[in-house]
Amino acid sequence: MTSDRPAPRLSAALVAVALVVAVVGSLGAPLITSVATTLRVPLAAAQWTLTVTLFAGAIAGPLLGRLGAGPLRRVTLLGSLAVVVLGGVLTALPLPGGAGAAFGVLVAGRGLQGLGLGAVALLMSVARTELPEARSASTIAALSVASTVGIGVGYPLVGLIDQLAGLRAAYAFGLVLSVASLVVAWRSIPRDAPGPTPRLDIAGAVLLGLGTLGVLLVVAEPAVWTPPIVGAAILALSALVLAAWAVVELRVPAPLADLRLLGRPAVLRANSAMLVSGVGMYLIFSLLTRFLQTPAGSGYGFALPGVAAGAALIPFSALGFVAGRVAPRMVPRTGARGVFALSAAAVAAAAVLLAVGTGSLAAVLLAMTVLGFGVGGVSAVMPRLVLEGVPAAETASVLSINQIVRSVGFSIGSALAGLLLAAATPAGALVPPAGGYVVASLWVLPLLAVGTLIVAVRR
Template identity: 65%
Template sequence: MRSRLGGSLVCTALLAAVIGSVGAPLITAVATGMGVSLDAAQWTLTIPLFTGAIAGPLLGRLGSGPYRRVTILITLAVVVFGGLLTVLPLPFWVLLVGRGLQGFGVAGGALLMSVARAHLPPERAASTIGALSVASTVGIGVGYPLISFVDQVAGLRAAYGLGFVLSAAALGIAWRALPVEEPGELPRVDTVGAVLLALGTSGVLLVVAEPEVWASPWWVGCVLAGAAVVLAGWVAVELRVPAPLVDLRVLGQGPVLRANAALLVAGVGLYLLFSLFTRFVQTPAGVDYGFALPGVAAGAALIPFSVLGFVAGKSLPSLIARVGERGAYALSTAIAVAAALLFAAANQSLVVVLAAIALLGFAVGGISAVMPRLVLAGVPQGETASVLSINQISRSIGFSMGSALAGLLLAAGGAPLPPEHDYVLAALWALPALAASALVVTANRTTATRDARPADRRQ
């Protein structure tokens, strides 16, 4: 059973990642096929981000012990139902509901990691958790060209139908592979904490995921202030209730806190570059830059991203053995910096841009693979899913901020098609975020070394 469990978990996570990538290649098709604006169609990509971030901590608490298998299966069943809603020829709002339900699949990744940590030997658990984290990177490169091809050949609903079929396959694999947990009491859920966290997170995500609202500073300030008040209330509740949704005392430990901060900041830089690269290669003909790649070809341009992300995940154990976990993280951020500089220096060549995309994939894969090791340092096994779900929120907010920042920087000049140097300047904006993320991790190492010395002397 254990020999197949790791592979089954990774396969389930990969399928979920492909399902999560369904929205991005279909935004234009949704707008034209369903008669809605591009801004409205963008919500087919945004709303799964909201539901995944909001549902993550709740699912993490429900799946923290004896009900882990049941929680994962119900979560995947919700994703299947959401996929069905996207296939049926129903109004646009039903499609949004379906996409929102599919966002639960993103939230389920933390539960799959907790299964690996609980049921696999330590070394296999660490490598499997890393592979589960990298699956999201590989899934993008698989999903984009595949979904684009199906949309081009068979239409919008068929493309969403592929997501439905994949979600059903993920549910079948999980049903057969997930181990039965030891019986125990139903975990207590802090309902008030769950509602407060959902409201606060939604406020933050609304601002960072929808840059159009930035045109009104007063509105942005009100939303962020309201979110801050709600999240402060959530912290107060979590510190007092006997069974908190998230154990903030664990989450506030130095290594966990710094790992989450590093991922949030790195996410801004990584997704800024990802958004720039994918948009650059699709720049239509008639300007003196870009390559006018159509949907399928633009999706295929992400294959190097996934391949190098997979390579990063596979090479991580040997890399950690040589330079340590924090060294591997710092090296991954340095490779992302190299991708940005390569793009800025020679973006007239498609080969060079594809090389930059590949380097970015390696960086994202390396950071994704090493992050669970950093964030789970010293975390009790029972808090695995809960802590990883908060890490997922950090990642989602960082990615949303990076995507929004890319749009803001490219739209700053007011032209429908920004000049080439705007892409170069936007890519350079990623460098401070990546450097800051690496510094946070380096500070983590310094603090850990300093804290370890008194213990060493006592021994």
């Protein structure tokens, strides 16, 4: 089925909505310090304005994907964007109450905004079913890129607004973007054809949500490992919950995710490669952003303020979108696996540039730029790999699981960056030596090599 709307217009609208969702989802990153100082909460607590968004997106993704598998796709997509707008209202308006209450409302708003991250798979489903085949593939690639490298688009602007007008003004910017994306989606997303209403696997949704939340918690919040027995217990319990989820999904008539479909070799390989490569990609991304902001007096680094560090992400995003355009055109010549390998090599090259160029700002910025091209290429080709042989009706469901895998991989990469740098930091020091960054960046190479090997295996 294809839409009666002009394909270029629908394609542009889908990418615009995905870009806004990524920008709004990442608003917490440049504002963590501002939240801590403005609302007088510990920095670790302020981190939840970013973490809760990731949690909400991971939990909501499969549920939205299943709802979007039938005639409720438009309603589900518009409803999720409306909830994002409501979350934006809670983040932008200073409601009555003390600092603690204000922080609680802010975290709740950020949680609601996280639902937008779970809607990206629905946008890809619309592209696959409503656009001609050639444009569908390129649009899905662009959507995947926008949902990843779009993080760097709003970072410098949000940081500047916060610096000039304050925290609430920065979140108000996100609210304006959310409203605009809802209007664009309402005017552009085609109405769905009649059909049976999908049944919701509530038990599966609860189990998957709890299991995913536990895994993300232990990899994104190092504090749960103090004492270590607590982190180990949460991880073990999460594994049991996910095992119970798998049992439920194999037995219910309308599962949240078709595990038999996800168990197909091509889908399983793609998700495994996304997990391992996602760890490597976010590991080097975290190292680069931290290195640029290393404070003066450390003997290395460049002590870039928040706005300047955000501006350093502009070439990352720009080259990511270039890769999103180039990668699909390379597939007929090199194959999707070849594009993945080349993109993974670019990520590895960024890691090497950081390892050998810690004393040069130009080298570090070049590493950030090359990383953007690599991340964009991996993001662009991943939907093609994961959807190989998947029925169109299962697009949103399968891609929503891939989004969770990517979120978990990114979370592990972020946590691994902190762990490696902490291990390299001498007792009593605030920052690690420059060699700590060199060693940590070299961890990226085997991760990307493993991801490439997983994709290369055809049987």
